[in-house]
Amino acid sequence: IARTIARGLLLNEDLTEAIAMGHDLGHTPFGHSGEYVLNRLVPGGFEHNEQSLRIVEKLENGVGLNLTFEVRDGIVNHKKSGNPATLEGVCVSLADRIAYVNHDIDDAIRAGLLTNEMLPASCIERIGATHGARINSLIMDVLGVSFGKPYVRMSEEMSAEFDKLRDFLFENLYHNSQAKAEEGKAEGVVETLYNYYLKHLDLLPEDFAKYIDEDGPERCAADYIACMTDRYAVREYERLFVPKDWV
Template sequence: MNLRERYEELEEKILSPLATISKNSKGREKDEKKCDIRTDFQRDRDRIIHSKAFRRLKHKTQVFIAPEGDHYRTRLTHTLEVSQIARTISRAIRLNEDLTEAIALGHDLGHTPFGHTGEFALDKVTSNGFKHNYQSLRVVEYLEKGKGLNLTHEVKDGILSHSGELTAATNEGKVVKLADKIAYINHDIDDAIRAGILKNDDLPKECIKVLGKTNSERLNKMIMAVIMHAINYGEIKLIGEVGEATWELRRFMFENVYYGSEAKKEEDKAQNLVISLFEYYMKKPEEMPKEYNQRVIEFGLEQSVIDYIAGMTDRYAIHEFNRLFIPSPWQKYF
């Protein structure tokens, strides 16, 4: 019995009936020789961490577009916070922490430059619309390394189902979907206060009375509510008094930060930038890197342009816009 097999045997002994057991995975689209050390879900986590798409998240917007300050969240730090929250919940209720972590680390790989602003822009101009969770799945199925990462069915399902009306097939995927919301509600409050857009006193008093005055208190209340409901009822939900306060606080953030606040004053520029790039490459696909031109035959022109733009970081998108649309000064003086 190798190390992987020993670990798989241990999972069956210590994990909850609610958990997804590694050796019971539905597997990968392409069969592979098993690793002697790591379970399939551990391998998936490692593949995501070592991907280029994961590294690019450090230069993609969370809420504040291309922030100058060192302490504002980016899409990468958001991902790490989601992973931490999701692992805490999964460990407490004895779910498969490796599966949870893999889903959490991969859930935003398909996010556009400028966060949801870029997502809305592509959704406007593409013929079939654009959703970042579908693009995240596309990254791990086709785009990364030019052939995808060949992840397990359970990890791909969790990545796709973390957003929108979809429901994950595993409890680990359901945990990540809640952890995503718990993370951004709280860290976006922290960033908004740092930016001077909100003050602590602005937060809804009834919500704060239930959830707590500090970021730490609120996180603890929300996480504990999910854990206790799972222990008592065998369901992954955030409901009851804490759940109601959480969703009310989320509504407050949409009204006061995500829509129409000072944090969003550059959004129109960002959307115009993304739309301009899309329109330009649709007319001149030869201007895209060679690898994306080669995909036109397989995936079509529009999808290849979407893949290229969605993969850009904020700063790369700005660089490309400047290169294509802003005249360079003439430098030959003599």
């Protein structure tokens, strides 16, 4: 999505894709649930965009990736309150919002938590009734409003409908009792793993443990957990805390 918007606006597609590839590197397992836990537990806090920057500047290969200022700026400013220095960075931020809202709708419908008919009627009419239609409508709106301008954004009308759709998801999906229950389980897994590795620093892989003296054990434990996928974190939790069958 980001590269398509950049191409349509005659921006630097390679810069856009580099930012897009780097901005989610620091995401914890279980997304914002895991980030919430680490932000609460790690001294100095934890934000996934800052963790992404830490990865590309330091952790990757032990020396970082020697990226340009524009790429690093786009990565660290990839958040709602951020202000990227380039239009390419804005493209990535906007594309990410478009992507996660649409993917969350699809996932919720597949899981039986939502139906298309439950979505706000005005959003279906203005944005579209299917995944492809919504993506296309949002991209075309951004291109129509932003081409040749010193900004990248949606039209006021489309932005209002998009915000209405996002508010609907918060009310009916993100704060859904079933979703909140799963969120609580995810937070428990991350917190338990974090506390365990703090007590067993010798079990941290060398790629992370070598920074203990420089950055502190808490940050290094968070580095390791933040690199885990959901599935890997669950597998580690089960390996460490769930007894195996004896027979």
